[in-house]
Amino acid sequence: MVDYLAMTRGLLPANPPQDVVSKIANFIPIANHSLMLDSLRDAIGASRLNKVKKGELPKWPDNFIERVHKAYNRRIAEMSRLYPLFNLFESSYRSFVVQAFDGLYNSDRWWKEAYDIEVLRSDPHHHSDPCIAAIGTKQLSLDVINAVHDFSRSIATNKEARALVANGAATRDVVEYTKLSDLENLLVADWANIKGAFAVDSAFGAANFKEKFSIVRGARNTVFHHRDVPDKADLFSLAEELLDLVGVHLKTAYDDAALFSVSPNKYSKSERADHHRYLQIDRKGFTVTARFGEKETKTECDGTCSGEALVRYIGSQKASRLVDLQWLHVENLKAEVVVSP
CATH class of the missing domain: 3.10.20 (Ubiquitin-like (UB roll))
Incomplete structure (x- = not known):
């Protein structure tokens, strides 16, 4: 069995008050570990607990737990602010891919031939079929072929999406079943044709677009797995630049979503003693x-x-x-x- 009291003492400077130890030990089992460690470092630094003369014990402030509480919940709040950003970024680029590629290939099922091949490939008893070489009369480069197949494979491997395709679904109906990396690869691979669909001329090329898009996508994956990301201001700036390309003004869209008043959450559980695994503050x-x-x-x-x-x-x-x-x-x-x- 884990000794959370001993673990807590190992995270703190010398001579921690028992009240501090017990409250943090109670919190560890349900806390985000990396955020908690960062919050402890903040509180320890702000309290100057490591800035003592040799041979002296640190003087613990009465509000140490309050400092940890604020540092931890500030980090949670800062991470939460990224969710509307990622939602706006992803939904905007999914819609842009639908518009741009449906228009480029003059079809709302331009991926269907590659999809059919990927459905066959998903059967372990079926021999591998060759990739597509063209969409309609448009011949494709190898990079575009691979990107279209990756996009189509994400649809083909999803049971719900396959049912939609069987009923005649168009790109707009199934694009949500693809990965964000599928969209990135499509846009970069077919950059020469797609860049003309942007709302404004891009000030950079495919390589820089991919680099910027990958940073936003990587941050999205990191936060969705409950890990913090640094340089949030730079992340907003990158996302703003990329959203501007597809005609989305980030400040307007973000504020409209994040600052909209919604009804409060409803809760039905009464407090019990075993619920109190949080940092208890006055x-x-x-x-x-x-x-x-x-x-x-x-x-x-x-x-x-x-x-x-x-x-x-x-x-x-x-x-x-x-x-x-x-x-x-x-x-x-x-x-x-x-x-x-």
Whole structure:
């Protein structure tokens, strides 16, 4: 059995308070390990626990767990901000591939011959068939042939996609069953023909496009496997540049999606003792006064600060209700003290 207390002591500087050890040990079993390690390093550095004179023990701040909590959840929030970016990037380029290749080959099933070959190849008892050489009257280079077959193979190996094809599905119906790398390879392989379909002239060639696209795709795969990525600002800049090619303004599209008010999540499970495997911190009580149209309401909210209390309050409201929000005011909730004679 894993000794999480011993593991925690090994991650911390000397002489950690028992309360700190127990809370972090309780958190380790469900934490994202790499994010937790980075958060511990941040909290240790901010607390200057490694900056002590020889022979002295570090002085642990009372708010060490709060520092770890903020560092960890900041990283989760920063990673979460990438999901709308990847969604916009991927959906935009899937739609662009449909438009560009359907137009180039004057067909919404230009991949069908390669697909039929890949279906046959998926049968282990069938001999390998030759690849396609052309689409309609257009002869293809070897790179394009390979890219079309890779694209078609992703469709052919998916049971749901094959059912759609059997019912006459077009590119737009099945493109979501292909891999993002399939799209990248198609665009790069047929660059000479496809670059004219961009909304604006590309300032770079196929090699640079592939490099930029691969970085965004690689970051998407990394984050989707719950690993953090560095240089998020550079990643946004790259994605913005590539989306501009297909006529998508990233700021408008991102803000429209990420900042749209949606109804709060609904939860049905009551708290149990075994649920508490998170970093337990003390939150203060606040009163939030809100005005919706002509009506004022007061609600008690908790948070580590007034800003967090406001965010929690807004997140608890239905999207339709927030349309009428006029203003908010937050103040500390002062507990009443009863003095006995």
